Amino acid sequence: MTRQTKDRLISALVWLLCVMPLLLFVWQGFTGGLTANPIEYILRELGLWGLRFLCITLAISPLAKLLKMPVLMRYRRRVGLWAFAYVALHLIMYVAVDQQFGWSFIIEDIVKRPYITIGMAAFVLLVPLAITSANRIRRKMRVRSWRRLHQLIYLIAVMGVVHYLLLVKADIRSPLIYGGIVAVLLGWRLVMRFRVARPRPGSGAPSLDRPARSL
Template sequence: MTVARPALLHPAAKPLLFALCLLPFAWLFYAAAANQLGANPAEALIRSTGDWTLRFLCLVLAVTPLRVWTKQPALARFRRMIGLFAFFYAVLHFLAYAWLDMGLDLAAIARDIPKRPFALVGFLALLLLVPLAATSFNRAIKALGAARWQALHRLVYGIALLAILHFFWMRAGKNDFAEVAVYAAVIAALLGWRLARLRRSRALAA
């Protein structure tokens, strides 16, 4: 019998997680206000918000493996919040690009995105995150039905792959793939775990 750890079910657990997820935003806000983002603040903001989007996507994908390995089903109650923060930082990433790079010129943004493959796949990943964020509440689950809701939220796997492709193409111009390799390895391991688990379940059902 699996017993949930009291800390995971404590009423303060979700508020604490919320505060922790906001810390990167708070730091970036402070650093921008205090002029501590280095010689190129715009690039620092765009890059940092993109990095945190990838990190939260990795955390979302890690919830289920951690829940299974630790035998703590209560971990699942935090997945929705982590996913919403992935969307939050993705929106910040796009807004930083749209404002600091493009001056909020919508026509220029519309011309720029299709011209650059890394921008196009990044924008597609953001668009795919929108329905996931919009249906991340209990009423949406009831309206869609559990099966359709789960099928929709499997888009996160494709989103993670688009995000790492976006990062790869962005770094290709600088021939700097060290960080890309780390994120790619993490995402590959998490998706590989799911694929192996699916194959085992199908083998047992056969």
């Protein structure tokens, strides 16, 4: 198999994995798997997939390092955009289907319900990341500013977990698991950053002014 064919295959596989949750909804729609309250079910599932894809995006860099598979880094941006797509669909589902564009209720929710306030803030922060993922815009930005902006993804993931924690009523195990995953990934990032910033013995000049590796 040529390298080009292999790349195409991996790329198609990643695309298929990202689109899988949507295909699952279609399948569940035909087989009656969308529960008795399909709106709430889809709304919640889209939120969960948004959070899962945010975690996967954050996990790509450590996985690429641990598995010694730098090729994985090629797909990080795409997976990140899918995280945005799922969160955007989650928001659309809430605004258009759940609230049926009842703007006064939506605004009241944003102001009065802390979990909606945090979810909305997380979405607002995600928008510039999605926009600046485009190659054209990325090339126009300074590398440092681009990386700094994209480090917001950690904050967004934390906000997603807090949003989840605040909305569950009794069993908080699931949001705590996601919280643990985000904490480990953030911890890994901080350790890497510390290692880059600390001068290695015998390595000459300190590397503090070297831009931190992205994500």
